Amino acid sequence: MTKVSMTVNGKAxxxxxxxxxxxxxxxxxxxGLTGTHVGCDTSQCGACVVHVDGKPVKSCTVxxxxxxxxxxKTIEGMxxxxxxxxxxxxxxxxxxxxxxxxxTPGMVMSSAALLAENPKPTEAEVRHYLDGNICRCTxxxxxxxxxxxxxxxxxxxxAAE
Amino acid sequence: xxxxxxxxxxxxxxxxxxxxxxxxxxxxxxxLHGQTFAVFVRxxxxxxxxxxxxxxxxxxxxxxxxxFTGEDFKDVGGNPAGWLINSRDGTPMREPKRPVLAxxxxxxxxxxxxxxxxxxxxxxxxxxxQLAEDSVIEELPAIIDMKAAxxxxxxxxxxxxxxxxxxxxxxxxxxxxxxxAAMQAAPHKVTLELVNNRLVxxxxxxxxxxxxxxxxxxxxKLTTTSQNPHLTRLLVAxxxxxxxxxxxxxxxxxxxxxxGSKIYHYGEEALVLAAAKxxxxxxxxxxxxxxxxxxxxxxxxxxxxxELGCTKDGQILAIRTETLANVGAYLSNxxxxxxxxxxxxxxxxxxxxxxxxxxxxxxxxxxxxxxxxRGAGRPEATFSLERVIDKMCRELNLDxxxxxxxxxxTPDQFPYTTPVxxxxxxxxxxxxxxxxxxxxxxxxxxxxxxxSKARGKxxxxxxxxxxxxxxxxxxxxxxxxxxRVGLYDAATVRVNATGNISVMVGAxxxxxxxxxxxxxxxxxKLGIPESSIEIVHGDxxxxxxxxxxxxxxxxxxxxxxxxxxxxxxxxxxxxxxAHMLEASEGDITFEDGKFQVAGTDKAKTFGEIAFSAYVPxxxxxxxxxxxxEETAFYDPANFTYPAGAYICEVEVDxxxxxxxxxxxxxxxxxxxxxxxxxxxxxxxxGVGQGIGQALCEFxxxxxxxxLLTGSYMDYPMPRxxxxxxxxxxxxxxxxCTHNPLGVKGCGEAGAIGSPPAVVNAVIDALQRxxxxxxxxxxxxVSPSRVWSAING
Numbered sequence: 001m002t003k004v005s006m007t008v009n010g011k012a013x014x015x016x017x018x019x020x021x022x023x024x025x026x027x028x029x030x031x032g033l034t035g036t037h038v039g040c041d042t043s044q045c046g047a048c049v050v051h052v053d054g055k056p057v058k059s060c061t062v063x064x065x066x067x068x069x070x071x072x073k074t075i076e077g078m079x080x081x082x083x084x085x086x087x088x089x090x091x092x093x094x095x096x097x098x099x100x101x102x103x104t105p106g107m108v109m110s111s112a113a114l115l116a117e118n119p120k121p122t123e124a125e126v127r128h129y130l131d132g133n134i135c136r137c138t139x140x141x142x143x144x145x146x147x148x149x150x151x152x153x154x155x156x157x158x159a160a161e
Numbered sequence: 162x163x164x165x166x167x168x169x170x171x172x173x174x175x176x177x178x179x180x181x182x183x184x185x186x187x188x189x190x191x192x193l194h195g196q197t198f199a200v201f202v203r204x205x206x207x208x209x210x211x212x213x214x215x216x217x218x219x220x221x222x223x224x225x226x227x228x229f230t231g232e233d234f235k236d237v238g239g240n241p242a243g244w245l246i247n248s249r250d251g252t253p254m255r256e257p258k259r260p261v262l263a264x265x266x267x268x269x270x271x272x273x274x275x276x277x278x279x280x281x282x283x284x285x286x287x288x289x290x291q292l293a294e295d296s297v298i299e300e301l302p303a304i305i306d307m308k309a310a311x312x313x314x315x316x317x318x319x320x321x322x323x324x325x326x327x328x329x330x331x332x333x334x335x336x337x338x339x340x341x342a343a344m345q346a347a348p349h350k351v352t353l354e355l356v357n358n359r360l361v362x363x364x365x366x367x368x369x370x371x372x373x374x375x376x377x378x379x380x381x382k383l384t385t386t387s388q389n390p391h392l393t394r395l396l397v398a399x400x401x402x403x404x405x406x407x408x409x410x411x412x413x414x415x416x417x418x419x420x421g422s423k424i425y426h427y428g429e430e431a432l433v434l435a436a437a438k439x440x441x442x443x444x445x446x447x448x449x450x451x452x453x454x455x456x457x458x459x460x461x462x463x464x465x466x467x468e469l470g471c472t473k474d475g476q477i478l479a480i481r482t483e484t485l486a487n488v489g490a491y492l493s494n495x496x497x498x499x500x501x502x503x504x505x506x507x508x509x510x511x512x513x514x515x516x517x518x519x520x521x522x523x524x525x526x527x528x529x530x531x532x533x534x535r536g537a538g539r540p541e542a543t544f545s546l547e548r549v550i551d552k553m554c555r556e557l558n559l560d561x562x563x564x565x566x567x568x569x570x571t572p573d574q575f576p577y578t579t580p581v582x583x584x585x586x587x588x589x590x591x592x593x594x595x596x597x598x599x600x601x602x603x604x605x606x607x608x609x610x611x612x613s614k615a616r617g618k619x620x621x622x623x624x625x626x627x628x629x630x631x632x633x634x635x636x637x638x639x640x641x642x643x644x645r646v647g648l649y650d651a652a653t654v655r656v657n658a659t660g661n662i663s664v665m666v667g668a669x670x671x672x673x674x675x676x677x678x679x680x681x682x683x684x685x686k687l688g689i690p691e692s693s694i695e696i697v698h699g700d701x702x703x704x705x706x707x708x709x710x711x712x713x714x715x716x717x718x719x720x721x722x723x724x725x726x727x728x729x730x731x732x733x734x735x736x737x738x739a740h741m742l743e744a745s746e747g748d749i750t751f752e753d754g755k756f757q758v759a760g761t762d763k764a765k766t767f768g769e770i771a772f773s774a775y776v777p778x779x780x781x782x783x784x785x786x787x788x789x790e791e792t793a794f795y796d797p798a799n800f801t802y803p804a805g806a807y808i809c810e811v812e813v814d815x816x817x818x819x820x821x822x823x824x825x826x827x828x829x830x831x832x833x834x835x836x837x838x839x840x841x842x843x844x845x846x847g848v849g850q851g852i853g854q855a856l857c858e859f860x861x862x863x864x865x866x867x868l869l870t871g872s873y874m875d876y877p878m879p880r881x882x883x884x885x886x887x888x889x890x891x892x893x894x895x896x897c898t899h900n901p902l903g904v905k906g907c908g909e910a911g912a913i914g915s916p917p918a919v920v921n922a923v924i925d926a927l928q929r930x931x932x933x934x935x936x937x938x939x940x941x942v943s944p945s946r947v948w949s950a951i952n953g
Contacts, residue, residue, distance in 0.1 A: 018283075020283075028190075029192070032192070033183065034183070034189075034190035035182070035183015035184065035185070036183070037187070037365075037366070037417075038189075039365045039366065039367065039417075039450065040450035040873050041449045041450045041451055041872070042450065042873050042874050044872070044873030044874060045365065045450070045873060047365060074183065075181075075182065076182065076183040076184075078181075078182070078183075079182055085178070085181060085182070089182070093174065093177040093178070093181060094173060096173075096174065096839065096841070098174075098177060098180055098181070099418070099672035099674070099842060099846065100364070100365065100366065100416065100417045100418040100671055100672030101176070101177075101179075101180030101181075101185050101415065101417065101672070102185075102187065102364075102365040102366040102417025102418060103365045104180050104181060105183055108181065123886075126881070127880075127881040127882045128881075128882055130880075131880050131881060131882055133881075134365065134873065134878050134880065135365065135881075136364060136418050136420065136846075136850070136878070137365075137418055137672045137846045138842060138845055138846050138849070139845035139847075139848055139849025139852075139879075139884055139887065139911070140845075140849060140879075140880075140881040140884055141845040141849075141886055141887055142841075142842060142845060143881070144881060145886075
């Protein structure tokens with residue numbers, strides 16, 4: 001066991017980890033941040049996406065020890081300071097971009113990363129960027145719509161609500 | 162102006178807040194004091210005899226607390242099939258025991274034959290690997306192909322079942338001769354042999370279970386990923402472990418999708434309970450995705466020959482099908498109902514067809530159990546029917562839209578008794594067909610096809626007019642058909658002293674949004690804000706005995722129970738108001754949250770009545786109990802029959818065989834719609850899964866029974882780039898005639914109606930492109946299959 005320290009959602013944290021402890025396990029079991037989900041064992045589903053130093057990573061594929069000293073942001077750190085939903089979170093609610101909620105943390109983290117890189121993505125760009133995030137409930141329609149809406153684009157023509 | 166609250170409003174989902182902020186609580190999110198970890202030892206061969214399991218080494222490894230094998234459960238009950246199906250000759254189906262852990266033989270890759278409990282997950286896993294090494298399993302020849310399974314009596318999945326046949330079912334057997342005669346006499350006959358591809362449900366949350374036992378009280382608790390906690394409690398307590406139901410609480414907390422796969426009781430749930438009792442500590446297990454692929458109940462897997470007899474101008478005269486349905490190695494709880502009463506009864510579709518006969522032989526194989534997956538039997542029926550009708554149109558050179566129109570039932574024909582045992586209560590199939598055609602701009606297709614051609618693509622259009630029976634189910638009817646349970650549901654409406662409301666429901670929400678929609682209905686009926694109503698679900702110690710959520714039943718069955726409980730609240734409120742207002746009960750009206758003496762301004766608000774019920778100082782105690790809480794059970798009088806028309810447009814790349822869905826139009830009739838936002842989401846999701854089945858999803862076992870598609874690297878889940886925006890409409894509404902909300906259910910529609918629309922569109926594209934020899938391609942219509950069909 002070795003001690004690892006990092007910043008998670010703006011707070012300094014540390015804990016004892018084994019060499020094989022994954023970042024997802026450290027967040028979930030070590031820190032109790034269970035919003036980060038694990039939906040597969042092959043780095044495909046994307047439910048575990050968090051930001052490490054601003055970049056989206058699949059936390060099930062990173063050893064906790066490898067991100068010592070980094071700044072990690074999880075779904076629990078996405079809301080505004082006053083607790084209200086951030087723009088991307090609010091767009092997911094407004095446009096029904098989630099159903100069972102299991103893939104949602106990863107979807108939100110990936111979508112936020114996309115908008116940071118590309119503030120006005122096209123539909124095709126959104127779909128391409130989210131290729132590493134699997135959703136079984138929504139058929140992706142309302143997720144794509146929510147991301148485009150969060151970027152300030154008019155999505156009213158996409159479906160009546 | 163759309164409504165902004167109550168029935169019909171697109172109220173945003175309240176449950177989203179916790180999911181969007183990482184505060185949902187799924188089973189694996191719970192950490193319990195003193196918890197231990199279970200890891201299962203699973204068969205690596207499809208069929209084998211367990212010769213020995215030497216536990217000594219594993220038991221001595223660090224952190225190991227207990228080891229279980231099939232021997233430990235040989236004297237408890239098996240996990241039962243929920244429906245008894247009789248064969249055509251009247252004999253009951255073969256029903257082998259499904260043990261908690263395999264005993265004697267293993268019957269599919271992933272079949273668990275032992276479990277290790279340890280202090281940490283890593284320790285349990287290490288010891289499970291050791292135990293696997295110390296187990297001797299003699300591999301037997303695997304039985305994978307269904308035709309071979311029934312042909313070879315020497316090789317048996319279950320030693321006591323000689324031909325691997327569970328049953329040979331005919332529906333309706335008495336009609337068989339008449340159907341044969343009609344088919345013989347038909348001026349034209351179309352035959353199509355097809356495969357309805359096996360699917361892995363793949364809810365994004367893997368199954369997980371936590372068992373707890375309190376030695377001080379003898380109480381058990383199971384926290385588990387279930388769509389129906391009471392059904393799970395009944396199965397695990399009464400059938401498997403022999404625990405009195407009142408000593409077991411089953412909690413299904415936030416559940417990350419189900420799609421059918423979480424209806425069923427699985428052996429892991431019994432194991433964690435038994436282990437928790439032995440250790441006196443919580444025992445938890447969470448599936449890895451690989452385990453989900455190997456052991457979640459799969460869906461579909463039919464091999465069907467469908468024949469259609471018709472006139473030369475496309476009037477359908479008779480339909481006859483022969484199906485081999487794979488049930489896998491064991492009977493999962495609904496597995497015998499899915500290929501029979503959820504399939505054969507839909508084989509008339511939305512059409513007036515005088516003669517229909519369905520034969521289904523259900524076969525045991527050395528593969529994972531197969532059971533209901535979103536749509537369950539109805540997608541299989543719809544696919545067979547809509548594909549063979551499309552083939553008929555090609556053979557007779559008829560317009561597929563006009564042929565559908567010619568055969569659809571007309572609104573004046575309801576109620577309509579089908580030749581396969583259902584009574585459709587209402588519908589307007591022409592309306593949804595017209596709507597879909599308008600949405601799809603059918604007349605503009607030629608121009609779009611020309612544009613596609615200019616880009617080097619073949620464009621095709623496919624239609625499917627579908628119907629389903631859902632709102633499962635009338636108990637008296639399913640009882641006759643072999644169900645061993647009732648399929649009512651229940652709700653308790655508890656008005657609290659200050660007028661806010663808790664509603665305890667038997668339905669379970671694992672993505673459907675009940676926590677938002679159900680309050681809309683209660684609010685509408687009581688004239689109070691949605692925000693003062695809370696839904697409680699998923700905990701058998703809190704909710705009445707309801708049967709959970711599947712078969713698009715939540716609203717039609719549980720929602721009706723809830724509406725009836727609210728009616729009881731209003732009726733009691735009128736008695737209280739009559740006393741308080743010194744009027745006769747018959748003179749009290751209730752509207753907009755106010756009990757009023759008709760024709761006067763004397764009134765009491767709902768809150769005042771609630772308060773009086775709990776602080777009964779001025780209250781008719783001699784004739785009326787205090788309190789304001791009512792329960793209703795509702796058993797539906799009939800199934801509900803959502804229906805619709807789906808039109809798909811695809812572009813096919815002839816060079817690579819790749820198919821792109823470029824447009825998808827859905828015109829559905831769900832009866833009355835409670836929350837349009839959520840209904841649209843349900844259709845999107847169902848269509849997404851249907852496109853997945855049609856274009857990419859495929860579950861492949863090799864001849865030795867190894868699952869070749871056992872991860873997301875191999876099993877192609879539809880991704881965001883694989884699907885388009887969907888064009889969804891639900892404005893054609895013929896309300897259900899036998900439930901008070903007039904609702905039909907929308908959860909499965911998309912998955913039922915979409916696969917044939919996609920495949921019909923692909924065949925259309927290829928035909929238009931001159932590849933007239935291609936009359937059918939089995940799903941998934943993958944690039945290799947399309948390319949091979951073009952170049953074959």
